[in-house]
Amino acid sequence: MTGTQINYYFLCHRKLWLFSNQIDMEQTSDTVAMGKWISESTYKREEHEIKISTDEDNIVLDFYDGKNKIIHEVKKSDKM
Numbered sequence: 001m002t003g004t005q006i007n008y009y010f011l012c013h014r015k016l017w018l019f020s021n022q023i024d025m026e027q028t029s030d031t032v033a034m035g036k037w038i039s040e041s042t043y044k045r046e047e048h049e050i051k052i053s054t055d056e057d058n059i060v061l062d063f064y065d066g067k068n069k070i071i072h073e074v075k076k077s078d079k080m
Helices: 003-011 013-020 030-041
Strands: 048-053 058-065 070-072
Antiparallel strands (some): 048 058
């Protein structure tokens, strides 16, 4: 057991499991780069990337319209 695993145990059990099974999120693909660009360049007036954390999950909302009570998820395509 490593120090990183102990840290992940207290931080997030899912992150510990992924790390322990050598599963890492892809950070170098064109799709990931496009997603980061979309996140940084859309809805600049809105509070975006709202983080909600529980013991089991780390959730990030793209943005929330409190007036209309709508959660928005921004995608690179409108085919969803």
